[in-house]
Each structure stands twice: as structure tokens, then as C-alpha cells.
Amino acid sequence: MSTIEFDHVHKVYAGRPAVADLNLTIPSGELVCLLGPSGCGKTTTLRLLAGFLTPDAGDVRIDGQSMLRRGPETRPTAMVFQRYTLWPHMNVFHNVAFGLKLRRLPDAQVVHKVHQALTLVGLPGMERRSPAQLSGGQQQRVALARALVLEPQVLLLDEPLSSLDAKLRVSLRDEIRAIQRELGITTVFVTHDQEEALAVADRIAVMEGGVLQQLDDPGTLYARPATRFVADFIGRMNFLPGSAGPTLGLDVPPGAELAVRPEDLHFSDLGAPFRVEQVLDLGPVREVRGRLALPGPVGAVPLTVQLARGEAPDMAFVRVRRALTYQNGALLGDAVPSHGIRA
16 A cells, blocks of 8 residues: 655645644555544645645655645545535445446446445445435445545545444444455544544544644553643643642642643542542543642642542542643653652
8 A cells, every 4th residue: 555745735724824834654554543623734634635635835745756736536545525425316336336437447347346345344235225225324334435446545534424423433433444454555534533533543643723733653642642732632631730749749840730631540548638529420430520729829720530430539639640741832741759649
């Protein structure tokens, strides 16, 4: 399969950068998720790769070859859109076969390839059904088959699961990941759903304001967010003033901010005073919200603690298992236990 390169790519809309000096390399066979809030530049990046947009500066390359002079129809890519975009007047067979017929393949070869693609996405025998006879999940599988039947070097997925219900989204995302691994196809998957990205990606590129904030594997991204934005966007994070460090038994550098995941806190008979205000049962976990008492003018700050199902906040203090520090939006490192209360 193919390697993708964005080389100092820049794209401006209405005087504002949608993508700013993007440098990103995706090795052959890797699945990378472009993740971020609305307007962060992830869909623009995908469309620059697909050829629907042209960068104002920089280059987009596949296997070392610039794509800037090639239109979408001549690039070795295929896209699955957020909306299924199936032709309602065509049955499943003709929807999937459309691209192959444009390439003037022999009929027997078209039939064979369509059957292979539908089998791959779990829809064998559905060739004669119309899109109106299919569920949302089945329609998205047809859209995926229509892309895969072209045997692209690069598969592009533009929030393909966002219009499906939660349970079906989980099922189909797992199927997409299994198909991607089976084919070994280089894939770029755009999503705003962090759980989706963490579940399917080899690496995740987190974007904000057109800027690539961090590119890492899911485990590293969650454990060591490189910027405060990533720490706040991925999962849940408690941000506390550096003055909370001594109360929690941590040394925090001057001017730094303390960041603690809710699951990295636990209740104890010794630690930082905590007042429980709300307990939420969220299935496998319990979320405890309250306020951490701090000395001085700060007084108290909001804090969320995550417990296992059935575990109760039965003590008046909290302690920290692990914490990070940030300064000027960048990760400094781990907060170190001090000589006082230790995690």
C-alpha cells in the first residue's frame, strides 16, 4: 500500500487558516484518525488529500509523487462520506459497480469484484436490493464496498459512522478496523468522537484551529497529552492550580498547572480534604463530583473522581496516583510526590 505525506500544507478560508503548516507522514498500511472539534481542520485535511481542495501552499504526496496536479478521479484514493450518497434509483449491485463500469471493465470481472466487495463488508446476496430496503448500517456498508471495489491505495473515511446509533456505530467501527487490517490498506479516518478514534487508530492526529497538536498512538496520547488542549479534549481531566500541589503531596513547578485524570484519584483516610456533592452511576464506573479544599484565597476547586462500579466515596480525603504538569499550554512532565502526603 501507500505512504502519505503532507509537506508544510497551508489552506486559508476567509482570511483564516483552516490548515496551518501541516507536516504529517502516514506510513503504508497504517490507520490514522484525524480527531478534533468542529472547525479544527480535519475534514479540510482529508479533502486536500482527496483532491476536492487545493492547498494554498505546500505539497501533498502519495508514494513520493505530488498529487497537486491530479484531480480526485485520477488519485489512487477512494472516499466513504458521512452521508451514504447512494443513488436511490440504482440497486446495491449497480451502486457498487458504478466506478468499475466507468473504467470499462468486462461484465464478468465487474460481477466478480462486486461479489467480493459485498462479501467483504458482510452483505453477500444483497445485490438486487434498493437502498430504501436497507438499514442505515447496511447502506454504509454498501458505501464502503463501493470504495473498496476500486482497490484504492488509500482509503478515506469522512465521519462515516456519525449518522448511526451508538450500538451500531461500535459494531461497524470494529468491522471497518478488521477489514482495514485484512487488506492492509493505508487509511485516513476523520472523526470528532474520541472513543471511536482510540478504538480503531494505529495513531491519532489531534487538531485544533488548523494546527496539528499531537500525533501519537492511542495509549501515549491518553497517558501523556503533549498540550493542555489535548489533555482537556481526550478523556476527562481535572485541572488544578499549582497551589493545590502541597495539599495533594506533590511538587509542582512555579507557574505550572496540575492535571489529574479522575481515575488517578482515590479516597483515603489521609490526604486532601474533599467534599462530595454528586455521585453519578455510569454503568461500569461511578463518577464522584465535589470540591477539593485548598488553603489560602483559592478556598476550594471542583474535582471529579472516578471509582469502580459499586465502590463508594466513604472517606473524607483524596489522594493522587499520578498527575501531570503543564505550563504555557505545554506538557512539563509528571508531578513528583513531595515530602508531605504521598500518592
